[in-house]
Amino acid sequence: MLISYKFRLHPSKTVQAKLQEQLGLCRWLYNRLLEEINKAKEDGRKLRQTDTQSLILKLKKGKPELNKVYSKVLQMVNYQLWSNIKALSKLKQNGKKVGKLRYKTGNSFKTMNFNQSGFKIDFQRKKLVLSKVGEIPIKLHRPIEGKIKGVIVKREKSGKWYAIVQAEVGEQVLPPTGKVVGIDVGIQHFCVDSDGNYFENPRFMDRTLNKIKKLQKQLSRKQKTSKNREKARIKLAKAYEKLENQRNDFLHKLSRYYVNNYDVIVVEDLDVKGLVENGKSSTLNRHILDSSWSKFIQLLSFKAERAGRRVVKVNPTNTSKRCVKCGNVLDLKLSDRVFKCQCGWEADRDYNASLNILNVGLGQSRMPVEGEPLPCVISAIEVLQGKFSLRSR
Ligand SMILES: [Zn+2]
Structure with a gap:
């Protein structure tokens, strides 16, 4: 399976100009191929991925500048276009309202994919060597495991360049633990599991988030073309990057613990959850959550696959409203934190949900429950420092 590493690149001014030009050519090609697909559709013809692939050769004759880009990178533009088309039609199948695939404007084309060939990493000189681009200093802050399969060069909004190195690694199967767990993700806590572990939402991210909001305000007050505005914009982009790093660190560690400790991990299918709960608020906090x-869940699934563990995704309908003891469905409001049933079962709402999730995942209609364990609350800092152990029964 493939794993990705992200490394910072420090291209010279000349190389940056080259990369920009090539990104522009890739964007042109992407739009041109999309245009051909749309045109064919109007004429009642259906183009396939191989049709647009062979079109690239023809386009090169009319636009020889395309030869400035490594040929495999151009092929991957076609590949990306078709991935987007497929993703869009999958969303449509799932009942989501989606428009047509959009053309790429301005800086919205951000990556060049050197798949299988056209790249070399010089570990001694710490350089990434790309065909038709040149050498770029690369900050290899961690060792690369596995066989390197490709490099994606990416320009972030902050103007920084990165290399996403993809490597093929083998399985590392963990010994069975005989334990299973259901996990409910939520707003009150980041997640609550069926063993009574409550993981706090990462508060350190709130601090970075507040900083981001402050910087956004500052930026909006600066004059459009001033030097200070550029400074403020870069500060903001850096704060975003910090937030992402903190978040990823937290998520990596949390998912690692679940995979190490459980054979089967049951979670909600978030694609369905989004449709069911119809999340209206689009605040920055909610979006990040x-x-x-x-x-x-992506990290859980990935780590689980590699470790020979199983992640089961279940339909979340009524998991938070159904009594795990008697099956009664209550009309719970989002503000009701305690689940209180006529049958006598009383528990934290999210804990009740996690038990339901586990039951659905294991295919059991009901599981004997002895009562709620005392909640074991774990802070995000403890997760980051690796100073916690999951309680399991
Ligand atoms: Zn009940």
Whole structure:
């Protein structure tokens, strides 16, 4: 399986100009191929991925500048276009309202994909060597495990350049633990599991988030073309990067603990959850939380696959409203934190949900429950420092 590493690149001014030019050519090609697909559709013809692939050769004759870009990179533009088309039609199948695939404008084309060939990493001189680009100093801050399969060069909004190195690694199967767990992700806590572990939402991210909001305000007050505005913009982009690093660190450690400790991990299918709960608020906090949950489950699935563990995704309908003891469905409001059923079962709402999730995942209609364990609350700092152990029964 493939794992990705992200390394900072420090291209010279000349190389940056080259990269910019090539990104522009890739963007042109992307739009041109999309245009051809749309045109064909109007004429009642259907183009396939191989059709647009062979079109690239023809386009090169009319636009020889395309030869400035490594040929495999151009092929990957076609590949990316078709991945986007497929992703869009999958969303449509799932009942989401989606428009047409958009053309790429301005700086919205950010990556060049050197797949299998056209790149070399010189570990001694700490340089990334790219065909038709040249040498770029690379900050290799961690060792690369596995066989390197490709490099994606990416320009972030902060103007910084990165190399995403993809490497093929083998499985590392962990011995079974005989334990299973259900996890409910939520707003009150980052997640609550069926063993009574409550993981706090990372508060350190709040601090970075407040800084981001302050910087956003500062930026909006600066004059459009001033030097101070550019400074403020870079500060803001850096704060965002810090937030992402903190978040990823937290999510990596948390998912690692679950994979180490459980054979089967049951989670909600967030694609479905989004549709069911119809999340209306689009605040920055909520947006980051949403993306953190999906990233968390993505990491869980990935690490689990490599470790020979199983992640089961279940339909989240009624998992927070159903009594785990008697199956009764209550009309719970989002503000009701305690689940209190006529049958006598009383528990934290999210804990009840995590038990339901586990039951659905294991295919059991009901599981004997002895009562709620005392919540074991774990802070994000403890997660980051690796200073916690999961309680399990
Ligand atoms: Zn009940």
